[in-house]
Amino acid sequence: MMSRMILNVQDPELYTIIQKETKRQREVLEMIPSENYTSKAVREAVSSVFINKYAEGQVGKRFYQGNRVVDELEALCKKRALSLFGLSESAWEVNVQALSGSPANLAVVSALVLPGETIMAMYLPDGGHLSHGWQLPSKKVTLASKIWNVVFYKVDRKTRVFDYDAIEREARSVHPKLIISGGTAYPREINHKRMGEIAGHVGAYYLADIAHEAGLVASGLNTSPFPYADAVTMTTHKTLRGPRGALVFTRHTPKHVKSTQGTEDLAERVNQAIFPGLQGGPHEHTIAGIAVALAEAMQPSFKTYSRQVIVNAKILADAFVKARFDVVSGGTDKHLVLLDLRSVKTSAWIAAWALEYADIVVNRNTVPYETGSSFYPSGIRMGTPAVTTRGMKEKEMKAVARWMIEILGEVAQYEIPEDKGERQAYLRKVRSELSSNSRLRTIGKAVKTLTKQFPVP
Numbered sequence: 001m002m003s004r005m006i007l008n009v010q011d012p013e014l015y016t017i018i019q020k021e022t023k024r025q026r027e028v029l030e031m032i033p034s035e036n037y038t039s040k041a042v043r044e045a046v047s048s049v050f051i052n053k054y055a056e057g058q059v060g061k062r063f064y065q066g067n068r069v070v071d072e073l074e075a076l077c078k079k080r081a082l083s084l085f086g087l088s089e090s091a092w093e094v095n096v097q098a099l100s101g102s103p104a105n106l107a108v109v110s111a112l113v114l115p116g117e118t119i120m121a122m123y124l125p126d127g128g129h130l131s132h133g134w135q136l137p138s139k140k141v142t143l144a145s146k147i148w149n150v151v152f153y154k155v156d157r158k159t160r161v162f163d164y165d166a167i168e169r170e171a172r173s174v175h176p177k178l179i180i181s182g183g184t185a186y187p188r189e190i191n192h193k194r195m196g197e198i199a200g201h202v203g204a205y206y207l208a209d210i211a212h213e214a215g216l217v218a219s220g221l222n223t224s225p226f227p228y229a230d231a232v233t234m235t236t237h238k239t240l241r242g243p244r245g246a247l248v249f250t251r252h253t254p255k256h257v258k259s260t261q262g263t264e265d266l267a268e269r270v271n272q273a274i275f276p277g278l279q280g281g282p283h284e285h286t287i288a289g290i291a292v293a294l295a296e297a298m299q300p301s302f303k304t305y306s307r308q309v310i311v312n313a314k315i316l317a318d319a320f321v322k323a324r325f326d327v328v329s330g331g332t333d334k335h336l337v338l339l340d341l342r343s344v345k346t347s348a349w350i351a352a353w354a355l356e357y358a359d360i361v362v363n364r365n366t367v368p369y370e371t372g373s374s375f376y377p378s379g380i381r382m383g384t385p386a387v388t389t390r391g392m393k394e395k396e397m398k399a400v401a402r403w404m405i406e407i408l409g410e411v412a413q414y415e416i417p418e419d420k421g422e423r424q425a426y427l428r429k430v431r432s433e434l435s436s437n438s439r440l441r442t443i444g445k446a447v448k449t450l451t452k453q454f455p456v457p
């Protein structure tokens with residue numbers, strides 16, 4: 001409270017922006033699956049004095065003086081991270097310093113694979129992530145794609161889930177050094193056991209990126225990749241409900257590969273890849289917030305929360321299936337639902353704007369066998385971590401699904417012109433019409449009434 005008052009006086013312009021965003025987050029239905037509301041305790045830790053400290057290096061081996069207390073903080077965070085996922089210090093190392101999920105992945109790949117060697121990763125339009133080396137036939141989009149030869153595996157065209165035999169055939173033909181799994185829009189559980197076996201058969205490392213489902217894995221509700229993977233990365237700000245950051249777990253001794261660098265500790269290589277390989281000083285204030293979130297995730301109430309996250313997502317998926325929408329893979333095992341809007345001839349770009357005019361915030365997203373582009377894709381992706389943190393349950397999810405279905409019906413008439421010249425003017429016209437659409441306004445009012453009953457932390 002005190003610090004807010006100081007900011008208000010010292011920098012009213014910035015203070016007003018924060019107030020506006022606070023109001024927005026309070027009033028809307030935040031349904032982007034990668035977002036959540038952290039606790040006040042997490043926010044307090046993130047805004048603590050650790051924001052002032054440089055601490056390059058590892059616990060007990062720092063390149064800066066004055067890190068006696070920082071060492072205590074990082075050691076506690078590491079201990080909690082290993083304990084949350086039931087891991088022993090003798091088998092696993094956890095690095096808590098990666099600045100976010102993308103640098104965490106880049107660091108792991110650079111530690112395990114030499115430039116020019118091959119990695120296999122999940123295809124982005126099928127739900128994979130940019131940081132796994134995304135590239136277009138005409139353009140190396142990511143740094144990873146410029147360094148390594150990336151081969152993508154895809155979901156089955158009919159079921160839109162993975163065909164592990166097909167992944168194995170691909171792996172046997174391209175001989176990857178590393179296989180990455182993990183999705184940003186894949187609604188089903190990944191079979192980590194099978195992925196680990198495939199890696200074993202071809203002598204590759206297996207990296208499981210559980211950025212999205214980390215909290216569900218911690219709660220024992222999604223399968224743990226730890227028994228099968230050489231390294232596991234995760235973001236801390238999605239289902240795990242911490243501040244924006246990442247955790248990187250690495251086995252000291254690889255499971256599937258004889259180390260190409262003698263008896264060197266694999267985890268040590270990953271630590272070196274994070275610092276000094278990729279980063280400078282770790283964000284100790286974020287690490288403090290992560291430590292709080294990890295302790296919260298160990299509470300029985302977190303498991304209850306995670307269970308409800310999945311129940312809520314299933315309610316949404318079922319409602320869309322019943323309303324004859326094309327729910328990718330027919331449902332969900334976790335916190336997210338992906339709709340392919342091509343079957344109802346609705347533009348995802350327009351649908352996402354229409355929903356936002358009614359204060360329902362989702363992503364537009366690519367879908368398997370995408371025919372659009374990343375900016376004008378064919379799907380929308382929605383998730384339940386944030387609304388579940390607010391305490392919403394089955395009844396609220398049914399109402400939300402009804403509103404969404406109505407809004408999607410409302411915008412089915414619009415079609416984005418193929419002609420790029422006409423497109424911008426058309427989209428401006430559509431946004432103007434949507435902003436004054438009385439049905440969207442009425443639903444928006446109902447959303448505000450609902451969100452008022454479920455305070456944010």
Ligand SMILES: Cc1ncc(COP(=O)(O)O)c(C=O)c1O
Pocket residue numbers: 034100101102103105128129131182183184209210211212235245
């Ligand atoms: C599977 C996956 N990996 C990595 C990331 C990257 O995380 P960040 O945005 O923190 O870089 C994401 C983010 O959505 C993700 O979904």
